[in-house]
Amino acid sequence: MPRKNRLFIEGFPHLTQLKGHNGEPLFREENDYTAFELALALAAKRYAVEIHSYSLATERVLLMVSAESRLALSSFIQYLGRRYVPYYNHRYQRYGSLWENRYSCSPLQASTYYLIVKRFIECNEDGVKSHHSDGLSPKDIIVPHQEWLNLADDEVQQHRRFKEFCCTPLNAALVIRIRNTLSQNCLLATPAVSKRLESQLACSLQARHRGRPRKYTPSNIDIRINIEQHAAAFLRQRGYQQVRLSLIENEFLLTQKNSTLFSPVRLRRDGTTGCLRLMTDTHSQQSMSRIWYSGTMFGQRHHNQSLQQSDQVGAEAFDMAGIDIELEQLVLQALFFKQLGIAEKTELHLNMLGDPSALKDFRRALDTYYRPHAHLFAPEQQEELKFHPERLINSNDPLLQLLATTAPNINDHISTDSQQRFIRLQLALNQAGIAWHHDTQLFPRNEYCQIVFEWRNNDIVISRGGRYDASASRTVGYPIAACGFAFLIGPIAQLFDKRKVELNSTSSIDIVIIASQPRVAVQTVLLARKLRQQFPELSIMTDSSQLRMATRHKNSRNQGAKITLEVEGDGYSLRLYKAKDPEYETTTIESVGDHLGKILWFR
Template sequence: MGKLPRPTAMPRKNRLFIRDFPHLTQLRGHNGEPLFRQENDYITFEIALALAAKRYAVAIHSYSLAAERIFLMVTAKDRQSLSRFVQYIGRHYVPYYNRRYQRYGALWESRYACSPLQAGPYFLIVKRFIECDEDGTHSHHSDGLNPKNIIAPHPVWLELADDEIQQQQRFKDFCRSPVNSVLVTKICNTLNQNCLLATPAVSRRLESQLACSLRVRQRGRPRQYTSVKIDQWQKLEQHASIFLRQRGYQQVRLSMLEQEPLMATNSSTVIKPIQLRRDGTFGCLQMISRCSTSRSMSRVWYSGTMFGQEYCNHTIQQRDQIGVEAFGMPGIDIEIEQLVLQAHFFQRLGIASQIALHINMLGDINAFTAFRRALFAYYQPHSHLFTPEQTQQLMSHPEWLGNSPEDWLHQLAIAAPQLDLFVSQDSQQRFIRLQLALNQAGIVWHHDNHLYPSNEYCQVVFEWRSNNNVLSRGGRYDACASRILGYPIAACGFAFLVEPIARLLEQHEAQHHSLPSVDIVIIASQPRVGAQTVLLARQLRQQFPELRIATDSSQLRMATRHKNSRNQGAKITIEMEGDGYSLRLYKDESTDYSITNVDQISDQLGPILWL
């Protein structure tokens, strides 16, 4: 009888490595064992670190040593150099550690974790993640060896300032900004899954080149999404309708077919052909051009399906969105209002902790146009090396070339003109005021200087992202709106993208089963005041017609009725006392309450519902 064949082990996944990209690397102790116990341990490890970097030509840009883990951010010439670099550290430090503490065996937990990162938008973020605690203070480096002898400055670091003192000061200022928990989670997930930390555009291009997925995968079996479910769309639209009406935005209905606004010249009028609706902006501008009373100042919103053409592609992409536009307000107040509005909307949906705000200052249209011309002149001598897609980007959006994953183009982009050189002092001060306002509103944001729009935005452009999915995007587009309408007008807007929002809600349905079915529940503490709760609900519906208000006059225990109110998603629970006049007002799931009465409840609900 022949022998059974030996079972073959599943091949181990190759560690992701991208040449010329910095790599975030992590080492942890076996079974949670501490990696350092005394100060001399740190010194010994740093000596091994410096020797390994020199031996294998690895540039160390940042590192931190803690008893529970080690973080390194390095750039290696190839995958083998990075692996041998880590192995060399282990061969020199682990025997020392085992002899000193009379132990044997492995010190590291499994293989080292590694994640390549796009330096432009993420270098400083990851450096802060490595070196700083949540309060901005620096984590441990030993006192025995000067870290400056180990650190190799990265080009992104050198761009901060002209000398080392200013570079350190600017990084300290950066570390004092609010911690973005979403970005921290994203860094941890990419590191644990050996994925790429990069912008969506660069991730897609590298995935196309390498023919594999590079982005973080969600837990569980992937779901098939064809389109947004009707009930999800209706709930989101209903939720947005209530939310936006409370903030003074009026709904407008847009046609599925549209004709771009007429563009008048001195001698003739250019008539655009009728086409499927690309976005809601043109429809809103048409409404503004027809309604003279709306030209001074107006706030509108719309919803529906848009049909946009893919960049460098002739296919039409269908997407559902809820758009918000404001006209006639040139100051930053409207930008702050819309950013705060979006933050509160995501809070209301319960997904605020899963998203991050990315924002960039473009300057006025003249500054951004001058920046593009400088980039065109810089890249033009090398255009014979470009692919057809890159050539098209050079003609229309040369700033996108800086996000290219190709090594030679990435190196070329390092010395390209920077947008900061073209932005005026007024625009920079404007951006500072916007940042201060966001900090005061408690909104965590990230200045993404690689965020550039596909449309004609100016001054500010922003995106709300969850991992690599964009949930909302927008900005200011004064010059575009003025060119289309033929007279100066200020314009600012954004669009909620329904499908990625619905996906995020569905992925977390275990914690967030559905959108709130009611906004307010009024509970009768005693059966004799059941009729008064009905009258109070009728009064509040008249004063707040957008709200969903229910009453509860059941004979269940009071704790059970409060629990049922929370299960229905009620933001406010009102408990009417036995006199039919006194009220207890509970907010969200808090057990604390405030005392009020039937005459004062309307005034107290207004400020609460505004949030």
């Protein structure tokens, strides 16, 4: 069977990797690194290859290069081998090939992934310690890419900004994607660019999952139910109150002075409309409200009359205009995915939309720009121009791609205050340890402002949300700040591999309180009653049996207890044990509530 042709895309930088045969080290002494860097510089000059980034490690070599053709890139790698391998074999009295199979290669979209891949190479994001020799300076080898030059006007500022970028969290799912695309010789790019190139090259450019595809899809009803139960308990524990939404709702909710106008009914499309109707009915009692809902939503596209059903668990927050609520909800989602064990499979994408007028002005500018060419558009494109002209920018149509090069940019319509607001949110996410990606191609389907976000697994959206102050204010008839998100249960359920991931039963015990001696049994019961009042959503039980202490702790773990409290003989002091942690913390009956609150929030 012939080998697969290596993927090469002209005009794209390529991430390449060389590894030692059977795990053999590529470098043993300092002189080896110097010899390889010399070969690197000579090969780049000989075949007109630009090296944008590189790192040398004992186990592997990573390079990001730009070449004029596939032949130039292949010749570049071959020259490295002809220069370095004979030197290495002669120095260490060996023979044969030094490389493991062919070199790995992955083209990447520079506008989105250049800095990320440069960080992956130089900041040891692959977990391998890198080394640069004391011989040639990297400046003698590296040719700056245009994306690097766009960071700042001078070299000092460029290095400073890249250093700041490397200090921000990097999502584990993104590292896994880079590794998979590199090992499978696939494209690292946004969905829009990937689809366009796939249509041009008539082949699949996406990394594939390992193993044979399943012949059937097993039922995941139990997983869906379990995820919904976990989401409900998770939101209740964090101060969100449940509301019940009607399956049938009015098409529009329009408040004018003291009259409300409704059009014919429809099936529920989202939970936000029902939550806003609740805010309209109970405005006098609502202040800084946090509510959540669950249920089935029914969507319908303009070109398709069939309904699309999706199960969601959503959360909305009202009367909070600062970035604190946006940060809270993003942290909530990150913690929930971590609790489910899928955090390493998710990526957070953000985009800044500015104040409510910014997106309107941007769409108006796009309409003015595209309208003279509208007679050349397909019916679907004319529909997009009418409602969502920003989607034309990322179209695969050759005409629209040409027009997009000079199309208006949303940044020209965003105020300085909104930009500073977005920077503060980015810094807060960095402090919270949440990796994010500024996706300038992310625009909402509904009317949002300031911030819109999506959590994705590759191209599959598992949660989405943002701020919608103007839309909410217009709907309820008075000024109100609103921010929310929705977990998409179906896509989340697809992330679970039943052979590897199992959700803990929601009926497991949260806290077990053990009486170390019979004389403190009463204090144990009173403490349990106090904690049930303070944390009504938690399952709490006591153990005042006469079993050995080690046996009671073992029983607590077997019941799935997240926290075990041991009341000491004085009836006042406590030992707090976390699940799977042999060490304990000391606290008191009076302060245990505050202590538990911090643990339960960040778990």
